Amino acid sequence: MVERRSSSSSRDLVQTGVRVLAKFMLTFGMSAARPTASNRDYAVGLSRAFGGAIIFGLPLLMTMEMWSLGLSIYPARMILFIALNFLVLVMLSRFGGFEPTSTFSEDLLDALGAYAVGIVASALVLCLFGLTSLEMPLAEFAGMIAVQSIPTSFGAMLARKQLGNGESDKTEEQEARSNGYAGQLFLMLAGALFLAFNVAPTEEVILIGFKMTPWHSLALIVASLLMLHAFVFALGFPGQEEAPAGYGTLRLFLAYTLPGYGVAVLASLYILWTFGRTDGASMETIAGSMIVLGFPASIGAAIARLVV
Amino acid sequence: MNQRSSLTGHTPLLEWVAAGTGLACLIFLLGAIGYDALQGRAHLPPDIALTTRASSPTGNGYVVTFTAFNRGGGTAAALEIEGRLMDGNRAVETSTATIDYVASHGSAEGGLFFVNDPRNRTVEMRALGFQTP
Numbered sequence: 001m002v003e004r005r006s007s008s009s010s011r012d013l014v015q016t017g018v019r020v021l022a023k024f025m026l027t028f029g030m031s032a033a034r035p036t037a038s039n040r041d042y043a044v045g046l047s048r049a050f051g052g053a054i055i056f057g058l059p060l061l062m063t064m065e066m067w068s069l070g071l072s073i074y075p076a077r078m079i080l081f082i083a084l085n086f087l088v089l090v091m092l093s094r095f096g097g098f099e100p101t102s103t104f105s106e107d108l109l110d111a112l113g114a115y116a117v118g119i120v121a122s123a124l125v126l127c128l129f130g131l132t133s134l135e136m137p138l139a140e141f142a143g144m145i146a147v148q149s150i151p152t153s154f155g156a157m158l159a160r161k162q163l164g165n166g167e168s169d170k171t172e173e174q175e176a177r178s179n180g181y182a183g184q185l186f187l188m189l190a191g192a193l194f195l196a197f198n199v200a201p202t203e204e205v206i207l208i209g210f211k212m213t214p215w216h217s218l219a220l221i222v223a224s225l226l227m228l229h230a231f232v233f234a235l236g237f238p239g240q241e242e243a244p245a246g247y248g249t250l251r252l253f254l255a256y257t258l259p260g261y262g263v264a265v266l267a268s269l270y271i272l273w274t275f276g277r278t279d280g281a282s283m284e285t286i287a288g289s290m291i292v293l294g295f296p297a298s299i300g301a302a303i304a305r306l307v308v
Numbered sequence: 309m310n311q312r313s314s315l316t317g318h319t320p321l322l323e324w325v326a327a328g329t330g331l332a333c334l335i336f337l338l339g340a341i342g343y344d345a346l347q348g349r350a351h352l353p354p355d356i357a358l359t360t361r362a363s364s365p366t367g368n369g370y371v372v373t374f375t376a377f378n379r380g381g382g383t384a385a386a387l388e389i390e391g392r393l394m395d396g397n398r399a400v401e402t403s404t405a406t407i408d409y410v411a412s413h414g415s416a417e418g419g420l421f422f423v424n425d426p427r428n429r430t431v432e433m434r435a436l437g438f439q440t441p
Contacts, residue, residue: 181322206409210383210441214345221337254327262330265337282413287340294337 049114049156053121056155056194061125061148065201069147069275077274078147085150088190089114092157095183111157118153119145154194158307181255184305188260191304192267192297199296200271209288217291224264224291224298229257231302264297265290352381356410356435358389361417363431369423372431376407377415384410384438391420391433399432400424409441 060066089111090104122145126132132141199205212220233252268290272278278286356376363372372391378384387410393401403420410416420431 181320181326185322185326203408207441210385210409210411214341217341218338218345221334221341255323258330258334259326260330262326262333265333266329280415280417281411283340284344285411285414287337287344291337291341 046117048159049117050121050159052155052157052159053118053152054125054155056158057118057121057125057148057152059198060151060201061122061129063201065203066147067126067131067144069143069201073276074274075143077276078143081271081274082146082150085153085193086111086115088193089153089157091186092154092190095187114157115149115153117156118149118151121152121156122148150197151194184256185259185263187304188263188301189267191300191302191307192264193271193300195300196264196268196271196293196297200268200275200277200293205292206277206289209285209292212288212292214284214288217288220291220295224295225257225261228260228264228298228302229253231299232256232260232305260301261294261298264301265294268293268297354378354382354384354387354410354412354438355380356384356387356438358433358435360431360433363426365425366421369421370426371419371421372426373417373419374433375415375417376410376435378410378412381412383412383441384435385441387416387438388436389418389420389433390436391422391431393422393424393426394430394432400429404436 054061090107093107093110093114123132126144126148132144229252233256269278269286272286272289272293277289281289355378357379359375359377361373361375363370365371374389374391376387376389385408387407389405389407391403391405392399393403401422401424403422405418405420407416407418420433
C-alpha cells in the first residue's frame with residue numbers, strides 16, 4: 001500500500017480511516033490490499049486463507065496425540081513455541097504471505113490475521129469432529145486449539161502462494177528478500193519447523209528411533225543430506241535455486257546443504273524438547289530422534305522455497 | 309542474486325557461521341551415533357534399575373512415584389513394573405504399572421497406587437518383563 005501525502009488534512013484523516021478499516025479486514029484473512037476491495041475480494045481472500053489453514057492443518061487435526069497434547073505437558077514450552085511460530089509467520093509475511101506488504105506493522109497484522117484464521121479453522125474442525133464438549137475445562141479447550149493453530153495459521157499464511165495466482169503477485173522486494181542468504185536460511189528454518197512439527201507429536205517418531213540400529217541412523221543422515229542437496233539444486237523444480245555465480249558443487253554443499261541440514265536437525269531438537277521427548281533420554285537416543293525427525297525436516301527445508 | 313555476484317571474491321561472514329553450525333551439528337550426530345555403533349550395545353538386553361522417589365496421599369489411597377533407569381543396551385518397550393508393599397516379610401498389597409518405553413541409558417517415571425499407607429513400610433519393586441520395540 002503506497003501512502004501519498006495529501007494536502008488537505010481532512011482527506012488525510014479519511015484516508016487513514018479507510019486504511020485502518022482495510023487493515024482490520026486484512027487481519028481477518030483478506031487478500032486484497034486496496035481499500036477499494038469489494039466484498040467478493042474479501043470473501044475470496046477469506047476462503048483462501050481458510051482453505052490453506054485446513055489443507056495444511058488437516059493431518060494434525062486428525063492426529064490423536066494432538067487432541068490431548070494441549071498445553072498440558074509443558075505449558076511454558078508450548079507457549080514459547082506458539083510465540084516462535086508467530087515470529088516465523090511475521091517473517092513469512094515479509095517473504096510472501098497472503099498479501100503484499102510494505103511495512104513491518106503490516107506483516108505483524110498479517111501474522112495476526114493468519115493466526116485468527118488458524119484458530120477459527122481449528123476450532124471449527126475440532127467441533128465438527130465432535131472432539132469438544134461443553135463439560136470440557138476451558139484450559140483444555142484452549143490448549144487444544146492453541147496447539148492446532150500452529151499448523152493451521154501456517155497454512156493460512158501460505159494460502160496466497162498455494163491457492164492464489166502464485167508468484168506473479170509477489171513483489172520484487174519480497175523476491176529480493178527471500179533470495180538473500182539470510183532469507184534462504186530463514187525459509188529453510190520455516191520449512192523444517194513446519195514439516196518436523198507435522199510428524200513430531202506422534203509416537204511413531206520415538207518408535208522409529210528405537211527400531212533403527214546406529215547403522216540405520218548413519219545411513220539416514222547420508223540420505224537426508226543427499227535429498228536436501230538434490231531437491232534444492234539438482235532437480236528441475238520450479239522455484240529451484242539458481243546457483244550463485246562462482247559457486248562449485250562443494251561450495252554449494254558447504255554454503256547451503258550443510259547449513260540446511262544443521263537448521264533441520266536443530267529445529268528437530270527444538271521440537272523434540274517442546275514435546276518433552278528429550279527428558280530422561282541419553283545423548284545417543286536424542287541424536288537418534290534428531291536424525292529421524294531431521295529427515296522430514298530436511299525435506300521441509302529443501303522445499304520451503306517452492307511452498308513459500 | 310545481484311548482490312551475490314559482487315561477493316564472489318570473499319565469503320560472507322554469515323556463510324561461515326551457517327556452514328560452521330551445520331558442520332558442528334553433523335559432527336555431533338555422527339559422533340554420538342558412531343560411538344553407539346562401535347560399542348554395539350544395542351544387542352544387549354535392557355537392565356532396569358528402579359528407585360522410589362516419593363509417596364503421597366491421594367483421594368482414595370496413596371501413590372508411590374518411581375524412576376526406571378535402563379543400564380542395559382536395548383530399549384525396553386511395554387515395561388511391566390511390580391511394586392509390593394511390605395510389612396516385615398509379608399506383602400500387604402501388590403500394584404503394577406506399565407511404562408511405554410525406557411530407552412538404553414535413559415530413564416522414565418511412573419507411579420504405583422496403594423490403598424494402604426506406604427510411608428512406614430517398604431516398597432519392593434522389580435521389573436516383570438518387557439517387549440522389544
